[in-house]
Amino acid sequence: DVVxxxxxxxxPVTLGDQASISCRSSQSLVHSNGNTYLEWYLQKPGQSPxxxxxxxxxxxxxxxxxxxxxGSGSDFTLKISRVEPEDLGVYxxxxxxxxxxxxxxxxxxxxx
Amino acid sequence: xxxxxQSGPELKKPGESVKISCKASGYTFTDYAMxxxxxxxxxxxxxxxxxxxxxxxxxxxxxxxxxxxxxLEASASTANLQISNLKNEDTATYFCxxxxxNGTYYRFDYWGQGVMVTVSS
Numbered sequence: 001d002v003v004x005x006x007x008x009x010x011x012p013v014t015l016g017d018q019a020s021i022s023c024r025s026s027q028s029l030v031h032s033n034g035n036t037y038l039e040w041y042l043q044k045p046g047q048s049p050x051x052x053x054x055x056x057x058x059x060x061x062x063x064x065x066x067x068x069x070x071g072s073g074s075d076f077t078l079k080i081s082r083v084e085p086e087d088l089g090v091y092x093x094x095x096x097x098x099x100x101x102x103x104x105x106x107x108x109x110x111x112x
Numbered sequence: 113x114x115x116x117x118q119s120g121p122e123l124k125k126p127g128e129s130v131k132i133s134c135k136a137s138g139y140t141f142t143d144y145a146m147x148x149x150x151x152x153x154x155x156x157x158x159x160x161x162x163x164x165x166x167x168x169x170x171x172x173x174x175x176x177x178x179x180x181x182x183x184l185e186a187s188a189s190t191a192n193l194q195i196s197n198l199k200n201e202d203t204a205t206y207f208c209x210x211x212x213x214n215g216t217y218y219r220f221d222y223w224g225q226g227v228m229v230t231v232s233s
Contacts, residue, residue: 048223048225049223050223092157096211096219099171100174
């Protein structure tokens with residue numbers, strides 16, 4: 001199975017700061033069709049996960065442009081510029097290139 | 113608007129069975145696969161598998177083969193998850209999430225609100 005390792009496990013931030021979350025895969029996430037199916041989800045306390053980014057760098061409808069996904073192969077990053085209160089929660093990366101699909105362990109974005 | 117509405121919380125004893133539902137509305141049910149995700153209390157997300165809503169064929173991750181069954185009531189735009197012979201470690205919140213077949217829509221864009229299943233004697 002593909003293992004997605006997220007770092008850090010917790011990211012203390014001050015509102016207005018930039019935050020960066022890493023997601024490293026145990027193998028390349030490039031599909032045989034050339035696409036890379038790496039997604040980012042945010043789960044706010046008591047809520048369902050919500051889609052932020054799909055195929056590495058595509059923002060879902062309504063997601064602010066302060067969320068930027070990047071990376072390739074097996075190394076991916078989610079950057080959040082100018083963190084706002086509604087950005088707090090747990091961030092998960094997810095890969096849909098290989099079966100079984102897998103989630104990263106999560107990164108909690110919290111206030112310092 | 114697009115919604116996935118799941119059934120209510122369940123309290124069960126070990127060895128019992130539970131069936132939870134995920135009713136879709138606002139889109140053509142068979143155009144999107146339905147996936148299931150488990151979240152144990154205080155833990156991360158775990159992908160359980162998915163069901164092809166067009167053919168009814170389920171696919172299970174290894175940890176969810178045997179006691180877990182995905183099914184459909186397509187006429188009611190509903191996907192179901194049944195867990196038999198419940199164990200304490202099945203205590204979790206179970207989410208359904210729709211996923212497009214390919215291209216731009218190949219992502220979990222809508223999720224159910226989750227169903228908390230508690231297994232306790």
